[in-house]
Amino acid sequence: MVLMMSRPFKHPKTGVYQFRKAVPMDLRPILGKVEEKRSLRTKDPAEARQRHAEVAAEVEKAWQGLRRGPQHLTMRQIVGLAGEVYAGWVRDLSDEPGEPVIWFHVLRLQREARAAGKLAEWWKDSIDELLLKKGLIVDDLTRSRLVEEVDKAFVQGSELLERMSRGDYSPDPNANRFPSWTPPDASESPSSTKSDGRSKSAVISMTGLVEAWWLEAKATGLKPSTYESYRSSVEKLVGFLGYDDALRVTEEDVIRFKDFRLAQVHPRTKKLISPKTVKDNDLAGLRRVFDWAVQNRKLQANPAKGVSLRLGKPVKLRSKAFTEVEAQVVLRAAMRHQSSREDPKTTAAKRWVPWLCAYTGARVGEMAQLRRQDVRQEGEWWVVRITPDAGTVKTNEARDVVLHPHLVELGFPQFVADSRPGHLFITPKPDGSVDMPLNTIKNRLADAARKVVTDPNVAPNHGWRHRFKTVGMEAGIDQRILDAIQGHAPRTAGDTYGEVTIPVLGRAIRRLPRIVID
Numbered sequence: 001m002v003l004m005m006s007r008p009f010k011h012p013k014t015g016v017y018q019f020r021k022a023v024p025m026d027l028r029p030i031l032g033k034v035e036e037k038r039s040l041r042t043k044d045p046a047e048a049r050q051r052h053a054e055v056a057a058e059v060e061k062a063w064q065g066l067r068r069g070p071q072h073l074t075m076r077q078i079v080g081l082a083g084e085v086y087a088g089w090v091r092d093l094s095d096e097p098g099e100p101v102i103w104f105h106v107l108r109l110q111r112e113a114r115a116a117g118k119l120a121e122w123w124k125d126s127i128d129e130l131l132l133k134k135g136l137i138v139d140d141l142t143r144s145r146l147v148e149e150v151d152k153a154f155v156q157g158s159e160l161l162e163r164m165s166r167g168d169y170s171p172d173p174n175a176n177r178f179p180s181w182t183p184p185d186a187s188e189s190p191s192s193t194k195s196d197g198r199s200k201s202a203v204i205s206m207t208g209l210v211e212a213w214w215l216e217a218k219a220t221g222l223k224p225s226t227y228e229s230y231r232s233s234v235e236k237l238v239g240f241l242g243y244d245d246a247l248r249v250t251e252e253d254v255i256r257f258k259d260f261r262l263a264q265v266h267p268r269t270k271k272l273i274s275p276k277t278v279k280d281n282d283l284a285g286l287r288r289v290f291d292w293a294v295q296n297r298k299l300q301a302n303p304a305k306g307v308s309l310r311l312g313k314p315v316k317l318r319s320k321a322f323t324e325v326e327a328q329v330v331l332r333a334a335m336r337h338q339s340s341r342e343d344p345k346t347t348a349a350k351r352w353v354p355w356l357c358a359y360t361g362a363r364v365g366e367m368a369q370l371r372r373q374d375v376r377q378e379g380e381w382w383v384v385r386i387t388p389d390a391g392t393v394k395t396n397e398a399r400d401v402v403l404h405p406h407l408v409e410l411g412f413p414q415f416v417a418d419s420r421p422g423h424l425f426i427t428p429k430p431d432g433s434v435d436m437p438l439n440t441i442k443n444r445l446a447d448a449a450r451k452v453v454t455d456p457n458v459a460p461n462h463g464w465r466h467r468f469k470t471v472g473m474e475a476g477i478d479q480r481i482l483d484a485i486q487g488h489a490p491r492t493a494g495d496t497y498g499e500v501t502i503p504v505l506g507r508a509i510r511r512l513p514r515i516v517i518d
Helices: 025-031 045-068 075-093 100-115 124-134 140-165 206-220 224-241 251-262 275-295 324-336 344-360 364-368 405-410 412-418 435-452 463-474 479-486 502-510
Strands: 017-022 035-039 375-378 381-386 399-402
Touching: 017 045, 025 045, 045 124, 075 124, 075 140, 100 140, 124 140, 140 206, 206 224, 206 275, 224 251, 224 275, 224 435, 251 275, 324 344, 324 435, 324 463, 344 364, 344 405, 344 412, 344 435, 344 463, 364 435, 375 412, 381 502, 399 502, 405 412, 463 479, 479 502
Parallel strands: none
Antiparallel strands: 017 035, 375 381, 381 399
């Protein structure tokens, strides 16, 4: 029989004091043990008594939390917990962080775990220990979000420790992103109810719904850009309403949010948010996430279901394609671009991506995410492979595009050969993701083009795709070949038969006229 110890227990062999206490009968099935035993890490009796009291209070708090059952934590609470992991990680290893190569391999193993979809397994023991220490049992959604945030904290801490291993002990500029950990209100129990009959803890977080929806949606091949858009819309709704509880949202709330968004000014363009953005991003995102919640019995009704926005036919003042003069202006600026103040990859993107788009008609993101291994020579042709492996491709299908001889003469293959392995124009995040870096460089390319082509009726990045199709038709290139080059869907079932080969692509590309700039 294990006795409940009210004082430190001295180990008979090591002399190190321990905390030992019998686990209550109702918690033994949860904890899987009959005794809570921890080392107090001291042989000093006075210090042991102090630590014993601290551990006893911590254990009692943990047991009380376990009795409350599974809980849902807010995003702020989850990031706060991850911040405690980060602080402990850095605190324990900062004095002697080891060699830089250690951290290179640590981060490599973490990236491999993420790529293999094994983050939950990778962090299981650490999160189990963290939750036990805090006296928490959490729901599945909270745990999945906690896995992501602890992983981010681990990467951030490892990068900081890698700098320390090189003798750089400057403060981590990102450390302040962690809020203080605030535990759930211990006074609330699952049986506590509000005046409307709902449990006090029955709050269904809208931001949590997005994450739960995404766990399922990404398995179906939905693009991360859609997730980012929907998450942003939900966060805007939460900010507008001032609370994060899906159960409180009404159809009138969504209508008010729609009107609010239509009156907002875009921070980058300084123009009103377009009705199309509100309809296709905000309302569509809310409707889809809430629909998922209804289908999965988390909500009884979708408050965004009946809210829509009728769009009038847009006024068309000009072609969507760059004119010949506009193309020359943008490419001239690209050719001359130099900067010692920006990242060299950004400089390279401003130099090469406009030219690549001009001669391939590709989406700007498809060119901006190119990697060194995506460019190859095949016989007489230089070929670029546009592939989802590099980032995001709208069709989710890889395709080959032959480079125009002018691009070869300008030195693009040589630029690729001189570049380091990996992405040519962006630097992926530590977890390997490229979405944020890619969006950043796309915006910078758009801003650069807008400085020389100021007409707001032509899109500074997408104007190349429209121009390419026009120039290609003028050159007599078959429509099916143009579609294959640009990644457009086949127009008929017959177009899916046969293959547009590299020689066919190459001969077609050679028919495009050379773009001459002064």
